[in-house]
Amino acid sequence: MDLKHAKNAKKELEQNDAKEIVWTPIRALREEWKTSIETKNSRKDQHDRIVQFISHQRELGAGDSDAEDEQEQNVDEINEQERINDEKEAQRQQLIADGIKEQQRMRQAKWEKDMQNELHLLNDLKREQVYDHKLKNPIPITECHTSVHKCDESLATMSDLNKLVAQRVPKIMLDELLTEPLLSWESKMLPKKPDLVEALCHLFRQNIGPTLAVVVEGKQLYCHSMLLGLTSAFFNDRNFSQVLYLPASKIASRSFVNIYRWMLEPINSITLTQLVELMRASQFLAIEELSKQCWRLAHDVLKTTDRVLTMYIVSQRVCVNIEKIITPYVGRVWMSYAASREFTNLEFSKVRRLLQLDNLSVNTEMEVLYTAILWLDGDWPLRQRYAVDLMRVIRFDVMPFVFLIGFDRRKDGPPAMKYLRESVKVRKFIFDGLADLRLKPDRHVGGNGSCPRDWIYDPSCPYHHGHTCNTVRYATFNEFINYLQWVQRSGNLSVNRIKRYTDNDIVCC
Structure with a gap:
């Protein structure tokens, strides 16, 4: 019997009980003498009442059992829900405890790291003190093996750090922190204030109380970190200790001294080597104003052709980046540079970069x-592997047609030229140039390709021609070498006689 049916039966029984009195075992019976018929009837009634009572109790028992089962089921669900809630609460408490432990561990790790950093700084301070002590109290050379410096060279410990902290943060009594009454100070009692800017400049110029030691190339230079930070972004963006080491590959000690001097007073004279060094150092230290000033001076220097080669050679020795920027200026004095010994000692990459320039001043x-070929012949056995790659930058399509046709049948020239005549790849370059020139009406003149050079005319050269000359262009290797030797003997004075290839006053043939 389901729960709903049991409830309905219980309700009906309660209604019946309200209408008639149902016999129960605890109800008292009237003790009266009855007849046999009445006795039989009463016994039958009693039997019926007992049967009805037992049925009633059974129905009540069935309903109560279902209700108890439902109640027990509800209790089990409540207990299960409480158990789940307890587990969730336990997990949350465990996560909170783990988070607290992790924060404590991180704070402990940060504290230990800070302590290690402080110990490292303290060790650096002790090393500087030992170094200064040894400089101030040198041991005579006769006593180097018997005497030692009387100074503590042991590493710093936590006790030393605690002493340093106690010195930096002294204990202050509470009475000292109490507010005292203000005193009136009249303006006429105030002394004249000094000019702080002038006083600061005096400290900088006299180098009084420097705050930073810059070590460059083993030399210790004492400077003011404030002055360096005002002019250099390299120093302004960093937090340094009392000693700073700069790489010698980026900046020289002389350059740093010149830069520090430039911060205090103008520089009136400087050599080309110092100029290139200052340009490199100003780029490394991110001093924009000094870098612009150096480049303005460099452009003025490069305007004169007699200083171009000198500055290019200096930049090769000092800074590669500056050498790449100055490389295009070499094209203006190309023949003078090709006649020098420095050209034959160049690296392959630099020679290739020079031969690729559009502004090479040549006549053909x-x-x-x-x-x-001259550079290859400078060290031919070792430079033979660069021969084909170097020919890739030669513009065969602007050469005279007759020169290309007879190049493979030439007998003059050094071994490098013989190797190029016999190379299959170089012959392909020549054939491609001939294919471009065969339909051009002025192919015997040359210089009319897609990528021409900066064509010039030197009256002192026997094989140079102007653009209006119709003579076939042709020059041997020996004639070229003789011209370079003449340029080398005459020096830079020949540059003043060089004219543009298109000048109308050129008379060559």
Whole structure:
């Protein structure tokens, strides 16, 4: 019997009990003498009442059992829910405890790291003190093996750090922190204030109380970190200790001294080597104003052709980046540079970069080819592997047609030229140039390709021609070498006689 049916039966029984009195075992019976018929009837009634009572109790028992089962089921669900809630609460408490432990561990790790950093700084301070003590109290050379410096060179410990902290943060009594009454100070009693800017500049110029020691190339230079931070972004963006080491590959000690001097007073004179060093150092230290000033001076220097080669050679020795920037200026004095010993000692990458320039001052592309052969012949056995790669930058399509046709049948020139005549790849370059020139009406002149050079005319050169000359262009390797020797003997004075290839006053043939 389901729960709903049991409830309905219980309700009906309660209604019946309200209408008639149902016999129960605890109800008292009237003790009266009855007849046999009445006795039989009463016994039958009693039997019926007992049967009805037992049925009633059974129905009540069935309903109560279902209710108890439902109640027990509800109790089990409540207990299960409480158990789940307890587990969740336990997990949350465990997560909170783990988080607290992790925060404590992180704070402990940070504290230990800070202590280690402080110990490292304290060790640096002790080393500087030992170094200063040894400088101030040198041991005579006769006593170097018997005497030692009387100074503590042991590493710093936590006790030393605690002493340093106690010195930095002294104990202050509470009475000292109490507010005292203000005193009136009249303006006429105030002394005249000094000019702080002038006083600060005096400290900088006299180098009084420097706060930073910069070590460059083993030299210790004492400076003011405030002055360096005002002019250099390199120093302004960093937090340094009392000693700073700068790489010697980026900046020289002389350059740093010149830069520090420039911060205090103007520089009136400087050499080309110092100028290139200052340009490199100003770029490394991120001093924008000094870098612009150096480049303005460099452009003025490069305007004169007699200083271009000197500055290019200096930049090769000092800074590669500056050498790459100055490389295009070498094209204006190309023949003078090709006649020098420095050209034959160049690296392959620099020679290739120079031969790729559009502003090479030559009269014909044959001179560029002979220049490449001259460099190869400078150390031919070792430079033979660069021969084909170097020919890739030669512009065969601007050479004279007759020169290209007879190049493979030439007998003159050094071994490098013989190797190029016999190379299959170089012949392919020549054939491609001939294919571009065969339909051009002025192919015997040359210089009319897609990528021409900066064509010039030197009256002192026997094989140079102007653009109006119809003579076939042709020059041998020996003629080119003789011209370079003449340029080397005459020096830079020959540069003043050089004219543009298109000048109308050129008379060559």
